[in-house]
Amino acid sequence: MKKLFPIWLTIDSDDVFHHPKFQGHPTRSKKQIKKKSISDEMILSFEKFNEWHQKNLDLPITIFLIGQQLECDKFKSILKKLLEKSKRNGGDIKIACHGYTHTCWSAFRPNKEEFRNDLQIAKKIIKEFAETSWRPWFRAPGGYIAPWMAEILKLEDFELDSSINPTKFLSIKSGKSEKGFGFNGWGSVHKAMNNAGIIERPWLTTFYPAFPACGPALHFPFLKYFANSTWKKFTNYRVAIEDEIKDKNIEITTVYWHLLDFSKNKGKWTPPINKK
Template sequence: MERTWLTVDFDDIRHVPTAQGHPTRSTKPVEHQGLSQAYKTGLEQFEAWLKSNHHPVTLFVIGDLLANEAFQHWLNRMLAAYDERLTVGCHGMTHRSWSAWPEDADGFSKALGEATALLKKAAGANFRPWFRAPAGYVAPWMAEVLAAHDYRVDTSINPSWLVKKKAGKGNSWADVNAAMGSSNIIERAWLTRFSLPVNGPALTLFPLSLVAKGAWKRAPPVLMANEVIKAVEDSKVGLTTLYWHVLDHSKNNGTWQPPLAQQPSAA
């Protein structure tokens, strides 16, 4: 039976494409003065959600967050409290939308190396060589760089026609998937419904939110904590990949929760 892999992206307000990392969309930069209040609320409410269930979750963390003492302390505390349930993957060094820019394998390699080193140090045994491209901007040329840094899994593809340009000029999602396969990287594409996005921004963007909530309610049972690593890194295992942003937990006055169906607690 197929299972569901839960993942959360840890972008703060300053990381979103309108604020940084995109050649045309980044028109509203946010001054970096520590964690935003919305982010602090998101962390607090995400922690409350963790306490309310037993689901394992993979945290995709941006490397530059680790320069913030408050975030580092929060991550340390979460890993200590929920060690068996949490894995940590790489969401870039910054939130640069790599495939929106001209190919830059050297720049990507440098940033990936820096982020990987920081995340390994911060997360220790909870770190896994799993990558999610910032904002889902991933191109075929990035696969070889990921392989060179010993990454085993990529989970950046949102296989919807609405966002096909994120594969880079002249590329398709099939091209990205093929490049990952050629580099011996397992691709864990995100769930879609009716070829529409149902993850990330789609969860709160009407009318996509209606489709998204329905898709999440229909998702297979969530992986158990002791299944996550083996399942994610085995290409023969079919997984439904879901993701949301930690900032989502700050919405609706801090009451937002991922729209999962009620499921038996994981072991």
């Protein structure tokens, strides 16, 4: 079996209406929804996440937050209370950036100005809310990350990116190649991040690394069995501390799921973590 590494547990804050089929993608967004207020599913997810977190306070969590969600007073209030309770009880929840809007940047033509503006707005809103819990870490919405984005992340003082789903099956998300054909590929994205001085933390995959194992893969028919099994194998180790996450010379295993997942199975779903 492959060597085990410290585990970084991460959550994306997407609500129902943030899915690319509703917004943020040039071809997939067929059912345009402009909703910004918290969904009933997200309210249930917060409740169930809070229950799970209070039982697992020894597990540090990083939430990649969409800035626009903090413009919904109810979402903001629920999250604030959750973070305060976590801190009082000895929990460790860090807040990072998932953009201001849930835009699939690499699916569009490169637009550095718009991307930078989105980052600046997100960073201002999230930092002000999160205070000492804020970390200058980024995850591209939907995992749509292209090499050209690395330069902008550096200009906006981001230190770490965790957007790469390193399977050829999804290399389309790395953006169209500047050569005019094919796609950039994950190697090009990783190289761009490295050249910009940004640490890259790709996600756990299955079948080394043919298929995804994080996010939606935890729930897709057939694939979910392999994804869940892979998690249980590779999370059978200690969690990573922050210094390890930020050290490019230390290999870690990054896993992610969605906050909204906690509403699945009538609120009974929990992440398939094999606690050490």
